[in-house]
Amino acid sequence: MKSNITMKDIADKLGVSSVTVSKALNDKEGVSDTLKLKIKKVAGEMGYRFNSAAKSIKDGLSYNIGVMIPQRFTGLRESFYLQVYQQIAIQLDHYGYFGILNILSSEDEEQLNFPRVYSENKVDGIIILGQVSKKYIETVQNMELPKLFLDFYDEHAAIDSIVTDNFYGAYEITNYLIQCGHRDIAFVGNIYSTSSIQDRFLGYYKSLLEHGMALNERLLLNDRDEHGAYIDIELPEQMPTAFVCNCDQVAYIFGERLNNMGYRVPDDCSIVGFDNDVYATLANPPLTTVEVDIEQMARSAVKAIMDKVSNPHRRIGRMLVQGKIIYRNSVKTLHTEPAE
Amino acid sequence: MKSNITMKDIADKLGVSSVTVSKALNDKEGVSDTLKLKIKKVAGEMGYRFNSAAKSIKDGLSYNIGVMIPQRFTGLRESFYLQVYQQIAIQLDHYGYFGILNILSSEDEEQLNFPRVYSENKVDGIIILGQVSKKYIETVQNMELPKLFLDFYDEHAAIDSIVTDNFYGAYEITNYLIQCGHRDIAFVGNIYSTSSIQDRFLGYYKSLLEHGMALNERLLLNDRDEHGAYIDIELPEQMPTAFVCNCDQVAYIFGERLNNMGYRVPDDCSIVGFDNDVYATLANPPLTTVEVDIEQMARSAVKAIMDKVSNPHRRIGRMLVQGKIIYRNSVKTLHTEPAE
DNA sequence: CTGAAAGCGCTTACAG
DNA sequence: CTGAAAGCGCTTACAG
Numbered sequence: 001m002k003s004n005i006t007m008k009d010i011a012d013k014l015g016v017s018s019v020t021v022s023k024a025l026n027d028k029e030g031v032s033d034t035l036k037l038k039i040k041k042v043a044g045e046m047g048y049r050f051n052s053a054a055k056s057i058k059d060g061l062s063y064n065i066g067v068m069i070p071q072r073f074t075g076l077r078e079s080f081y082l083q084v085y086q087q088i089a090i091q092l093d094h095y096g097y098f099g100i101l102n103i104l105s106s107e108d109e110e111q112l113n114f115p116r117v118y119s120e121n122k123v124d125g126i127i128i129l130g131q132v133s134k135k136y137i138e139t140v141q142n143m144e145l146p147k148l149f150l151d152f153y154d155e156h157a158a159i160d161s162i163v164t165d166n167f168y169g170a171y172e173i174t175n176y177l178i179q180c181g182h183r184d185i186a187f188v189g190n191i192y193s194t195s196s197i198q199d200r201f202l203g204y205y206k207s208l209l210e211h212g213m214a215l216n217e218r219l220l221l222n223d224r225d226e227h228g229a230y231i232d233i234e235l236p237e238q239m240p241t242a243f244v245c246n247c248d249q250v251a252y253i254f255g256e257r258l259n260n261m262g263y264r265v266p267d268d269c270s271i272v273g274f275d276n277d278v279y280a281t282l283a284n285p286p287l288t289t290v291e292v293d294i295e296q297m298a299r300s301a302v303k304a305i306m307d308k309v310s311n312p313h314r315r316i317g318r319m320l321v322q323g324k325i326i327y328r329n330s331v332k333t334l335h336t337e338p339a340e
Numbered sequence: 341m342k343s344n345i346t347m348k349d350i351a352d353k354l355g356v357s358s359v360t361v362s363k364a365l366n367d368k369e370g371v372s373d374t375l376k377l378k379i380k381k382v383a384g385e386m387g388y389r390f391n392s393a394a395k396s397i398k399d400g401l402s403y404n405i406g407v408m409i410p411q412r413f414t415g416l417r418e419s420f421y422l423q424v425y426q427q428i429a430i431q432l433d434h435y436g437y438f439g440i441l442n443i444l445s446s447e448d449e450e451q452l453n454f455p456r457v458y459s460e461n462k463v464d465g466i467i468i469l470g471q472v473s474k475k476y477i478e479t480v481q482n483m484e485l486p487k488l489f490l491d492f493y494d495e496h497a498a499i500d501s502i503v504t505d506n507f508y509g510a511y512e513i514t515n516y517l518i519q520c521g522h523r524d525i526a527f528v529g530n531i532y533s534t535s536s537i538q539d540r541f542l543g544y545y546k547s548l549l550e551h552g553m554a555l556n557e558r559l560l561l562n563d564r565d566e567h568g569a570y571i572d573i574e575l576p577e578q579m580p581t582a583f584v585c586n587c588d589q590v591a592y593i594f595g596e597r598l599n600n601m602g603y604r605v606p607d608d609c610s611i612v613g614f615d616n617d618v619y620a621t622l623a624n625p626p627l628t629t630v631e632v633d634i635e636q637m638a639r640s641a642v643k644a645i646m647d648k649v650s651n652p653h654r655r656i657g658r659m660l661v662q663g664k665i666i667y668r669n670s671v672k673t674l675h676t677e678p679a680e
Numbered sequence: 681c682t683g684a685a686a687g688c689g690c691t692t693a694c695a696g
Numbered sequence: 697c698t699g700a701a702a703g704c705g706c707t708t709a710c711a712g
Contacts, residue, residue, distance in 0.1 A: 053396035079419030
């Protein structure tokens with residue numbers, strides 16, 4: 001198995017030099033077309049396979065990108081980041097690159113250990129997929145390697161990141177509810193919990209502001225405690241006509257709860273979610289929601305990291321990827337809003 | 341960025357040779373402990389990072405394993421194989437290896453193209469995760485590389501594979517229903533659809549046989565057409581007391597249907613699933629099911645492929661990974677079966 | 681158009 | 697205990 005065919009073998013067989021074989025196989029100048037063709041033919045016949053390690057050592061490039069996901073986002077029921085990773089792998093392929101997955105264990109995160117992909121020079125760049133601790137962000141900063149934060153950002157660190165436009169997505173879907181005639185719209189979510197939820201809330205709030213609608217305590221429904229564990233959602237005395245839930249899973253749970261309480265969705269009240277994950281289609285009725293564009297996020301992330309590999313000084317800043325509204329049946333049109 | 345520190349740099353700084361540095365950093369014999377320590381210290385200070393490409397070229401080993409997943413198993417709502425891949429990556433880490441994900445596009449599968457990880461010598465072995473076409477199996481066979489089929493097997497090909505023990509899992513969970521006093525147990529699934537479903541059916545059938553229970557047409561409920569699309573499940577005239585569903589998703593759908601028809605689970609009839617995926621916990625009541633042991637599958641797969649990397653002639657044949665029953669609330673105990 | 685020489689960073693004998 | 701030499705497979709100048 002270790003008896004791999006090398007360029008030298010092809011060269012010997014043809015009585016040429018390995019330099020010529022290299023040029024021919026790489027379609028470089030300096031070989032006659034006849035010879036080039038012959039070399040390629042023989043290479044195919046001999047089952048020649050390119051040794052990328054040899055090229056790597058010459059170029060100082062591994063042609064791999066590391067994707068690091070913190071362990072705590074990798075539960076058996078969570079697959080969002082794996083989906084993103086998959087799309088990244090597909091996009092990397094277009095550049096002749098490969099993706100190496102690196103689950104960041106909680107110990108390594110605490111002890112601020114460099115990932116093995118870095119200390120073994122296995123990758124030309126690294127995408128950190130999912131929020132890591134402040135301390136670990138510093139560790140990442142110390143890595144001499146192009147790096148990119150995906151799906152989160154750091155307020156202080158001048159680092160490149162790509163995130164979903166939570167703010168705009170929530171803004172848009174709230175606008176949609178208002179267009180459908182809703183005037184009493186609540187937000188469901190703990191706005192102190194994560195920055196995504198906070199941003200989604202602010203998008204919702206902007207929509208309210210723009211339409212001259214007041215926000216008050218009554219319209220803020222908490223969905224989880226400080227540990228992120230879901231709690232029973234308390235309804236206000238007077239029912240709003242619509243609810244902007246911070247994510248599909250919460251919308252799903254909330255919908256079930258409304259059902260049990262005798263409210264019908266969307267007849268008695270409308271619900272929208274965010275993410276467009278399994279819960280959006282599992283809900284009854286299926287949810288109108290904001291789809292996070294995983295493919296686009298991966299595409300942008302890969303483009304950004306490849307840019308940085310070829311030009312390490314390249315800065316991209318904080319980049320937003322827009323989602324899009326998926327219309328389903330969880331929203332009732334009360335009356336159509338006249339054009340403003 | 342390309343100005344990486346090499347062993348030579350450390351050697352020069354210390355006035356020794358790079359051979360000595362190599363020995364020291366690799367904890368090999370032939371360097372005094374004092375020097376060894378000093379070298380390690382300086383290496384740390386200089387931020388030395390090992391160049392694995394150089395080692396690769398010497399050893400003829402990439403220290404990567406490719407994991408190939410056919411595109412059609414990578415839908416937005418399917419994450420099972422990604423979960424397996426993730427576990428594989430974690431297991432590979434224990435061996436100092438990395439996992440490279442390779443989504444096999446439908447075109448490549450049809451045109452019988454070798455994966456790029458292979459033609460570029462990027463991996464020391466490859467795990468094919470998920471059923472590929474007969475033709476493509478042949479293509480895989482032609483790859484001169486340790487390879488392993490995961491979660492499917494080929495009847496003809498003398499190839500190494502690791503699969504969940506569908507047969508035994510279904511056998512066990514059917515036994516459990518019988519222990520709970522059920523005597524009229526149906527199987528829900530198209531037994532001509534996939535080999536997993538067929539094997540699960542046969543496990544169910546074995547349990548019936550062992551308990552002297554007859555199988556007849558009435559107890560076989562089809563759940564999908566020849567294209568794999570779900571169809572409405574037709575209930576027999578006389579209701580069985582329990583249903584062995586071929587997977588959790590079908591159990592979930594079937595449960596909803598029973599609910600709508602006025603049957604209560606588990607009071608009116610019991611249901612069990614298979615897989616222990618999201619649907620198992622989403623179902624109401626949550627499903628008793630057979631958990632597919634993803635971690636164990638990954639562990640076995642990685643061990644097998646690593647064995648084959650060090651010894652290419654190693655054969656492991658067809659290896660089964662046992663699942664385990666997860667007890668929840670979808671089964672009613674009719675009366676306890678006395679010990680046989 | 682073709683090839684000899686040197687080098688990428690490391691390791692493996694082998695010599696001292 | 698330490699190091700000079702050779703080599704892994706390829707590519708990049710450079711010479712002919």
